[in-house]
Amino acid sequence: MSEAADPSGRAAPPMVPRIAHVRRRRHDAPDAWTLELEMSDGAPLRYAPGQFNMLTAFGVGEVAISMSGDPASGPLVHTIRAVGPVSHALTRLGAGQLVGVRGPFGVGWPMAQAAGKDVLLVAGGLGLAPLRPAIYRLLGERARFGKVTLLFGARRPEDIIFRHEVESWRGRFDIDVEVTVDHAGADWRGHVGVVTGLISRHEIDPAATVAMVCGPEVMMRFVAMALVDKGLAEDAMYLSMERNMKCAIGHCGHCQLGPTFICRDGPVFTFARLKPLLSVKEL
């Protein structure tokens, strides 16, 4: 667990939210909004790709939300799907309104292990949000990595988040981007079908590849199985898990998966570590 720093350099208590205000709010998909936040005390919140914050909608509650911006620069960015009371309240906040921020928490994407390797990113729906900081890092330090590929699946064309940016990545020569949707009208010119279909057509060098996967749990299971079929080792594929969180510091047990705490030991784990836990029905 990392601790937030206050402007004086002291570590802030991990259960006490810092205050941030909304700089900008952008509608990204029918049910998803991106908030740009600025810490009200002026001290930026530093984090690693794949980490998350606990965001408070005051008077409503607190939820875990991954960072979705560039960890090297710019404001603190979170992309949120409005599904329940807290996420609805957060996505309705406008410029100048206040948010509580605890974090950053958790173990993120294996950027150091990926150095010198090909990197395969597989995202489903809003799962592109937690992978986006890793993409910024990969593109920002491009020479450190081998081939970089993003395979992205969304339900429908209108559910494609960061649409303009995905288009701009597609235009680059240093990242291969393939997008597919489950359902589309006649005006969609791209792939149709689930993201695992893109994997079966994609060439990978199993000895030299690290995979980072984020999306609904069922999608991640199928992606992991498709990657196993391609010969990728289970400890070379990393999945980001979601569970209900309260404390985010390994104290309350809300996010426990067998002997593992998602908040403290994850949310990013190798498939080798997750597989035995995911196969137990009650967990």
Ligand SMILES: Cc1cc2nc3c(=O)[nH]c(=O)nc-3n(C[C@H](O)[C@H](O)[C@H](O)COP(=O)(O)OP(=O)(O)OC[C@H]3O[C@@H](n4cnc5c(N)ncnc54)[C@H](O)[C@@H]3O)c2cc1C
């Ligand atoms: C490490 C971590 C990172 C996360 N990162 C993000 C993120 O970047 N963006 C984001 O939007 N959420 C993220 N989440 C999920 C988030 O923490 C909340 O679970 C979610 O916002 C719902 O909270 P709520 O209180 O609004 O709704 P709740 O009251 O918890 O749920 C209301 C209803 O919505 C359903 N529901 C809950 N979650 C989802 C979902 N994801 N999709 C569809 N239905 C759902 C529930 O089953 C319930 O029926 C993350 C979770 C974890 C653990």
Ligand code: FES
């Ligand atoms: S959220 Fe409390 S132990 Fe993980």
